[in-house]
Amino acid sequence: MTPPAPTARLIPSSSRHFWANEWLTSRQSFPGTGNFDLFGNAHGVLAMHNDDVVAPGEGLDAHRHRNMEIVTWVVDGAVAHRDSHGTAETLAAGTVGAMTAGRGVTHSERNANTTHRGASVRVVQMWVPPHTDDLEPAHRSADLTDALATGDxxxxxxxxxxxxxxxxxxxxxxxxxxxxxxxxxRPVELPGAPFGHLYVVRGAVTVEVAGTDAASFDTSAPGGALSQGDALRLTDAGPVTVTAEGIDAAEILYWEMHASFDVPRSV
Incomplete structure:
Protein backbone atom coordinates (compact mmCIF):
# COMPACT_ATOMS: atom_id res chain seq x y z
CA MET A 1 0.00 0.00 0.00
CA THR A 2 1.40 3.37 -1.03
CA PRO A 3 1.83 5.71 1.97
CA PRO A 4 -0.07 9.03 1.78
CA ALA A 5 1.81 11.92 0.21
CA PRO A 6 3.01 14.57 2.66
CA THR A 7 1.35 17.98 2.45
CA ALA A 8 2.25 21.39 3.87
CA ARG A 9 -0.23 24.24 3.77
CA LEU A 10 0.82 27.76 4.71
CA ILE A 11 -1.71 29.97 6.52
CA PRO A 12 -0.23 33.47 6.28
CA SER A 13 -0.76 35.86 9.17
CA SER A 14 -2.89 38.05 6.89
CA SER A 15 -5.27 35.12 6.28
CA ARG A 16 -5.92 34.32 9.94
CA HIS A 17 -9.43 34.80 11.26
CA PHE A 18 -9.74 38.11 13.11
CA TRP A 19 -12.08 39.22 15.88
CA ALA A 20 -11.92 42.19 18.21
CA ASN A 21 -13.91 44.18 20.76
CA GLU A 22 -13.04 47.03 23.11
CA TRP A 23 -10.48 45.02 25.10
CA LEU A 24 -9.61 41.88 23.11
CA THR A 25 -7.86 41.38 19.79
CA SER A 26 -7.96 37.77 18.60
CA ARG A 27 -6.16 36.28 15.59
CA GLN A 28 -7.19 32.68 15.04
CA SER A 29 -5.75 29.73 13.14
CA PHE A 30 -9.30 28.32 13.04
CA PRO A 31 -12.55 30.29 13.39
CA GLY A 32 -13.08 30.22 17.16
CA THR A 33 -15.35 33.17 17.86
CA GLY A 34 -19.07 32.88 17.20
CA ASN A 35 -21.15 29.91 16.10
CA PHE A 36 -18.50 27.79 14.40
CA ASP A 37 -18.02 24.03 14.19
CA LEU A 38 -14.76 23.79 16.13
CA PHE A 39 -14.20 20.11 15.40
CA GLY A 40 -15.20 20.44 11.75
CA ASN A 41 -12.59 23.18 11.23
CA ALA A 42 -9.86 21.47 13.25
CA HIS A 43 -6.53 20.17 12.02
CA GLY A 44 -5.58 16.85 13.57
CA VAL A 45 -6.95 17.16 17.10
CA LEU A 46 -6.22 20.89 17.38
CA ALA A 47 -9.62 22.60 17.54
CA MET A 48 -8.67 26.12 18.62
CA HIS A 49 -5.49 28.15 18.31
CA ASN A 50 -6.04 31.82 19.17
CA ASP A 51 -3.34 34.49 19.47
CA ASP A 52 -4.99 37.02 21.80
CA VAL A 53 -4.03 40.43 23.14
CA VAL A 54 -5.96 41.50 26.24
CA ALA A 55 -6.03 45.11 27.39
CA PRO A 56 -4.91 46.00 30.94
CA GLY A 57 -7.59 45.55 33.57
CA GLU A 58 -9.66 43.31 31.28
CA GLY A 59 -10.28 39.64 30.59
CA LEU A 60 -12.83 36.84 30.62
CA ASP A 61 -14.95 36.62 33.75
CA ALA A 62 -16.08 33.28 35.15
CA HIS A 63 -17.27 30.94 32.40
CA ARG A 64 -17.69 27.18 32.12
CA HIS A 65 -15.93 24.48 30.09
CA ARG A 66 -16.42 20.74 29.87
CA ASN A 67 -14.47 17.90 28.23
CA MET A 68 -11.67 19.96 26.73
CA GLU A 69 -7.92 20.22 27.31
CA ILE A 70 -7.09 23.94 27.32
CA VAL A 71 -3.44 24.96 26.91
CA THR A 72 -2.37 28.57 27.43
CA TRP A 73 1.05 29.92 26.44
CA VAL A 74 1.83 33.37 27.89
CA VAL A 75 3.87 35.39 25.39
CA ASP A 76 3.93 38.82 27.07
CA GLY A 77 2.56 40.14 30.35
CA ALA A 78 0.84 37.89 32.87
CA VAL A 79 -2.50 36.08 33.16
CA ALA A 80 -4.48 35.71 36.39
CA HIS A 81 -6.20 32.30 36.42
CA ARG A 82 -8.88 31.33 38.94
CA ASP A 83 -11.17 28.28 38.82
CA SER A 84 -13.93 26.54 40.71
CA HIS A 85 -11.62 23.74 41.87
CA GLY A 86 -9.48 26.01 44.03
CA THR A 87 -6.71 27.09 41.68
CA ALA A 88 -5.73 30.74 41.80
CA GLU A 89 -2.40 31.67 40.25
CA THR A 90 -0.66 34.16 37.99
CA LEU A 91 1.04 32.86 34.85
CA ALA A 92 3.91 35.10 33.76
CA ALA A 93 5.45 35.34 30.30
CA GLY A 94 7.26 32.10 29.46
CA THR A 95 4.75 30.01 31.43
CA VAL A 96 2.50 27.33 30.00
CA GLY A 97 -0.77 26.38 31.66
CA ALA A 98 -2.74 23.18 30.99
CA MET A 99 -6.29 22.74 32.23
CA THR A 100 -8.39 19.59 32.08
CA ALA A 101 -12.00 20.79 32.05
CA GLY A 102 -13.25 17.22 32.43
CA ARG A 103 -16.76 16.88 33.83
CA GLY A 104 -16.96 20.64 34.24
CA VAL A 105 -15.02 23.61 35.56
CA THR A 106 -15.74 27.32 35.86
CA HIS A 107 -12.77 29.63 35.49
CA SER A 108 -11.74 33.18 34.73
CA GLU A 109 -8.73 34.46 32.81
CA ARG A 110 -7.77 38.11 33.13
CA ASN A 111 -4.86 40.40 32.48
CA ALA A 112 -3.01 40.30 35.80
CA ASN A 113 -2.25 43.99 35.40
CA THR A 114 -5.39 45.52 36.88
CA THR A 115 -4.55 49.16 36.12
CA HIS A 116 -5.83 50.50 32.83
CA ARG A 117 -2.53 52.33 32.34
CA GLY A 118 -0.58 49.06 32.54
CA ALA A 119 0.61 46.61 29.93
CA SER A 120 -1.47 44.38 27.68
CA VAL A 121 -1.08 40.63 27.90
CA ARG A 122 -0.54 38.39 24.88
CA VAL A 123 -1.40 34.70 25.05
CA VAL A 124 -1.80 31.83 22.60
CA GLN A 125 -4.63 29.59 23.73
CA MET A 126 -5.06 26.14 22.23
CA TRP A 127 -7.77 23.49 22.67
CA VAL A 128 -7.61 19.75 22.08
CA PRO A 129 -10.30 17.27 23.18
CA PRO A 130 -9.59 14.62 25.81
CA HIS A 131 -9.43 10.97 24.82
CA THR A 132 -11.87 10.22 27.69
CA ASP A 133 -14.82 12.36 28.75
CA ASP A 134 -15.86 13.47 32.25
CA LEU A 135 -12.45 13.31 33.88
CA GLU A 136 -11.54 15.01 37.16
CA PRO A 137 -10.82 18.70 36.43
CA ALA A 138 -7.25 19.85 37.02
CA HIS A 139 -4.93 22.78 36.32
CA ARG A 140 -1.15 22.64 35.99
CA SER A 141 1.51 25.16 34.97
CA ALA A 142 5.25 25.38 34.36
CA ASP A 143 7.69 28.23 33.77
CA LEU A 144 9.78 27.24 30.74
CA THR A 145 12.00 30.34 30.56
CA ASP A 146 15.21 28.61 31.63
CA ALA A 147 14.58 25.46 29.57
CA LEU A 148 13.96 27.49 26.42
CA ALA A 149 17.15 29.54 26.82
CA THR A 150 19.18 26.68 25.30
CA GLY A 151 17.45 27.19 21.96
CA ASP A 152 16.41 23.53 21.81
CA ARG A 186 21.25 27.05 14.50
CA PRO A 187 18.68 24.58 13.14
CA VAL A 188 16.38 22.70 15.48
CA GLU A 189 14.44 19.59 14.54
CA LEU A 190 10.84 18.76 15.41
CA PRO A 191 9.34 15.28 14.98
CA GLY A 192 7.33 14.30 11.96
CA ALA A 193 3.75 13.17 12.55
CA PRO A 194 0.52 12.35 10.73
CA PHE A 195 -0.61 15.87 11.62
CA GLY A 196 1.49 18.87 12.57
CA HIS A 197 0.77 22.53 13.26
CA LEU A 198 3.72 24.95 13.34
CA TYR A 199 3.08 28.53 14.49
CA VAL A 200 5.54 31.43 14.52
CA VAL A 201 4.89 33.41 17.70
CA ARG A 202 7.56 35.99 16.92
CA GLY A 203 10.55 36.59 14.72
CA ALA A 204 11.22 34.90 11.38
CA VAL A 205 12.22 31.32 10.65
CA THR A 206 13.14 29.16 7.70
CA VAL A 207 11.34 25.83 7.57
CA GLU A 208 12.28 22.60 5.81
CA VAL A 209 9.87 19.67 5.94
CA ALA A 210 11.16 16.22 5.05
CA GLY A 211 9.19 14.73 2.19
CA THR A 212 7.79 18.02 0.90
CA ASP A 213 8.92 20.70 -1.51
CA ALA A 214 9.34 24.04 0.27
CA ALA A 215 8.04 25.80 -2.81
CA SER A 216 4.70 24.04 -2.34
CA PHE A 217 3.89 26.06 0.75
CA ASP A 218 6.09 29.15 0.61
CA THR A 219 4.49 32.29 -0.77
CA SER A 220 6.80 34.90 0.73
CA ALA A 221 10.46 33.97 0.32
CA PRO A 222 12.70 31.20 -1.01
CA GLY A 223 13.33 28.26 1.26
CA GLY A 224 10.10 28.31 3.22
CA ALA A 225 10.49 31.49 5.30
CA LEU A 226 7.73 32.19 7.81
CA SER A 227 7.28 35.26 10.01
CA GLN A 228 5.23 36.25 13.05
CA GLY A 229 1.65 35.04 12.85
CA ASP A 230 2.24 32.54 10.03
CA ALA A 231 1.13 28.94 10.54
CA LEU A 232 1.99 25.75 8.69
CA ARG A 233 -0.42 22.79 8.63
CA LEU A 234 1.29 19.49 7.90
CA THR A 235 -0.03 16.03 7.12
CA ASP A 236 2.01 12.81 6.91
CA ALA A 237 5.24 14.79 6.87
CA GLY A 238 8.68 13.81 8.11
CA PRO A 239 10.83 15.73 10.58
CA VAL A 240 10.55 19.52 10.51
CA THR A 241 13.75 21.59 10.60
CA VAL A 242 13.42 25.18 11.77
CA THR A 243 16.14 27.84 11.62
CA ALA A 244 15.75 31.32 13.10
CA GLU A 245 16.62 34.12 10.70
CA GLY A 246 18.10 37.54 11.45
CA ILE A 247 18.99 38.86 14.90
CA ASP A 248 15.51 39.26 16.37
CA ALA A 249 14.32 36.68 18.89
CA ALA A 250 12.27 33.85 17.39
CA GLU A 251 9.67 31.70 19.11
CA ILE A 252 7.65 28.81 17.71
CA LEU A 253 4.87 26.48 18.83
CA TYR A 254 4.52 23.05 17.22
CA TRP A 255 1.75 20.52 17.80
CA GLU A 256 2.72 16.93 17.04
CA MET A 257 -0.51 14.94 16.52
CA HIS A 258 -1.09 11.28 15.77
CA ALA A 259 -4.86 11.34 15.26
CA SER A 260 -7.63 13.46 13.82
CA PHE A 261 -11.26 13.71 14.85
CA ASP A 262 -12.33 11.02 12.41
CA VAL A 263 -9.57 8.36 12.45
CA PRO A 264 -6.75 7.71 14.96
CA ARG A 265 -3.55 7.22 12.97
CA SER A 266 -1.28 5.73 15.64
CA VAL A 267 -0.84 5.74 19.41
Missing part, protein backbone atom coordinates in the same frame (compact mmCIF):
# COMPACT_ATOMS: atom_id res chain seq x y z
CA UNK A 153 12.75 22.47 21.55
CA UNK A 154 10.97 21.70 24.82
CA UNK A 155 8.03 19.29 25.09
CA UNK A 156 5.77 21.61 27.06
CA UNK A 157 2.63 19.49 27.35
CA UNK A 158 1.88 15.96 26.20
CA UNK A 159 -0.51 13.09 26.61
CA UNK A 160 1.69 10.64 24.71
CA UNK A 161 3.32 7.60 26.26
CA UNK A 162 6.79 8.82 25.27
CA UNK A 163 6.40 12.21 26.99
CA UNK A 164 9.34 13.35 29.13
CA UNK A 165 8.70 13.66 32.87
CA UNK A 166 9.10 17.43 32.62
CA UNK A 167 6.12 17.82 30.26
CA UNK A 168 2.79 18.89 31.74
CA UNK A 169 0.24 16.09 31.23
CA UNK A 170 -2.84 16.52 29.08
CA UNK A 171 -5.55 13.94 28.60
CA UNK A 172 -5.09 13.34 24.91
CA UNK A 173 -2.79 10.41 24.17
CA UNK A 174 -2.30 11.49 20.56
CA UNK A 175 -0.91 15.02 21.03
CA UNK A 176 2.15 16.90 22.27
CA UNK A 177 3.09 20.59 22.18
CA UNK A 178 6.72 21.53 21.49
CA UNK A 179 7.96 25.08 22.14
CA UNK A 180 11.29 26.52 21.02
CA UNK A 181 13.19 29.79 20.95
CA UNK A 182 15.79 28.76 18.37
CA UNK A 183 19.07 30.63 18.29
CA UNK A 184 19.79 32.44 15.00
CA UNK A 185 21.43 30.24 12.41
Missing amino acids: PVVAVSGRSDAPETALPIRNRYAALHIARPHPG
